[in-house]
Amino acid sequence: MDLAKAGWFxxxxxxxFYALAGKLIPAFSVAxxxxxxxxxxxxxxxxxxxxxxxxxxxxxFIHVPAAWMSMFxxxxxxxxxxxxxxxxxxxxxxxxxxxxPTGAMFTLLALVTGSFWGKPAWGxxxxxxxxxxxxxxxxxxxxxxxxxxxxxxxxxxADRAGAILALVGIVNVPIIYFSVQWWNTLHQGASxxxxxxxxxxxxxxxxxxxxxxxxxMYSIAIVxxxxxxxxxxxxxHSQWVADLLAGYSQ
Amino acid sequence: xxxxxxxxxxPAFYIAWAYGFAIACVIAxxxxxxxxxxxxxxxxxxxxxxxxxxxxx
Numbered sequence: 001m002d003l004a005k006a007g008w009f010x011x012x013x014x015x016x017f018y019a020l021a022g023k024l025i026p027a028f029s030v031a032x033x034x035x036x037x038x039x040x041x042x043x044x045x046x047x048x049x050x051x052x053x054x055x056x057x058x059x060x061f062i063h064v065p066a067a068w069m070s071m072f073x074x075x076x077x078x079x080x081x082x083x084x085x086x087x088x089x090x091x092x093x094x095x096x097x098x099x100x101p102t103g104a105m106f107t108l109l110a111l112v113t114g115s116f117w118g119k120p121a122w123g124x125x126x127x128x129x130x131x132x133x134x135x136x137x138x139x140x141x142x143x144x145x146x147x148x149x150x151x152x153x154x155x156x157x158a159d160r161a162g163a164i165l166a167l168v169g170i171v172n173v174p175i176i177y178f179s180v181q182w183w184n185t186l187h188q189g190a191s192x193x194x195x196x197x198x199x200x201x202x203x204x205x206x207x208x209x210x211x212x213x214x215x216x217m218y219s220i221a222i223v224x225x226x227x228x229x230x231x232x233x234x235x236x237h238s239q240w241v242a243d244l245l246a247g248y249s250q
Numbered sequence: 251x252x253x254x255x256x257x258x259x260x261p262a263f264y265i266a267w268a269y270g271f272a273i274a275c276v277i278a279x280x281x282x283x284x285x286x287x288x289x290x291x292x293x294x295x296x297x298x299x300x301x302x303x304x305x306x307x
Contacts, residue, residue, distance in 0.1 A: 055261040059268045066272070101282075105275050116268040120261060218276065222283060229287045236294055245294055 012091050014231045015240050021224040028221035035214035043207035050204075059117040060204070064192075065212040067110035069219060070138060071173050073103035077145075078170040081163035093159035094234070096166060097149055098227040102219050104142035111135055122186060130179035131187035134172060141169035155234060 010016050043061035050057040077099040084092035114132065115125045126132065145162050152158035175182075180189045192205065200208075235241050 056264060058261075058265055062269060062272045102279065105279055109272055109275055112271050113268040116264040116271075120258070120264055222279060225283050225287070229283065229290055232287075232290050232294065236290075236297065241294065245291075 012087075012089050014091055014094070014235055017091055018228055018231050021228050025221050025224050028217045028224070032214050032217035032221055035210055035217055039207055039211035039214050042203060042210060047203040047207050048201060053121060056117060056120045057204075059113055061207050061211045063110060063113040063117055064208055065215040066106045066113060067135065068212055069215045070103060070107035070110050070135070071176055073099050073106060073219060074138060074142070074166075074173055075170065077103060078166045081166040084159060085163050085167075090234070093155075093163065094227050094230045095223070096163065097159070098223045098230055100142055100145050100149070100162075101226070102222055104139060104146065106215070106219075107135065107139040107142055111139065127186050129185045129187050130183040131176065131185050134176040134179050137172055138169075138176060141165070141172060145169075 011020065039061060043058055047058070049055055077096050080092045080096040080099065083089060084096060111132070114135075118127075119125050145165050148165055149158045149162040152161055179185060180187055192200075192208070232241060
């Protein structure tokens, strides 16, 4: 399919994207709130108590979606970075840099909520287990990307240096995912996978998936909001930004 | 039950901290994004103003 004919390139323009993102943010924000309320209600009031872990397992409803998002956002970030390098598209680099802080936040959240689960379940806050260590490396990769990007003043060079780091770091994502299979870890294996049926109660799984959707909607909303700010920063000398500000002040 | 087990907080303690931390992270991120937008808009509106030369002393 001819991309130009399909009109996709129109959305690669920061001007078009800025307006479109502004319209999409409220919808995704509302969806995030609705799914969060539904997920928390299902997780805390509908899902039964686990026969082995008791009530403490309810941390799963934030821990697992946060861990999924941490990996997923990194893959999306690396994808945008690759697109930026291949197509030389400014918007792809903007999206990659807008995704990094949210990805880092979800990685930190997965690690911290995991610690709050680990202490009562394993008797320790932290172990140098393959899953935990590779997730910590993911946090360092996000922080490294943000630091590298902010350290270089020229956005053109910063985008390219960050993109290369993001692409090199993607090797860590399958290591995180398969770490529980490749190594003998304290962390439990996957309760949900694409190839086998889930090993948890239906209501528990529903709550977890609804919370994952909430995290997804939140990520889209906050990344679009950050991307709009980055676009304004980078396009500050262009006429359309001047027109936009004139519209604000009227 | 030994003394150590007596001192161990219940599941509600860990659950409250985990969800509390999650909510704090989300609020912090939203505030940071809003502040960034406000800062850039303020900067841009200053850039738009016509230059007013200061009078000679």
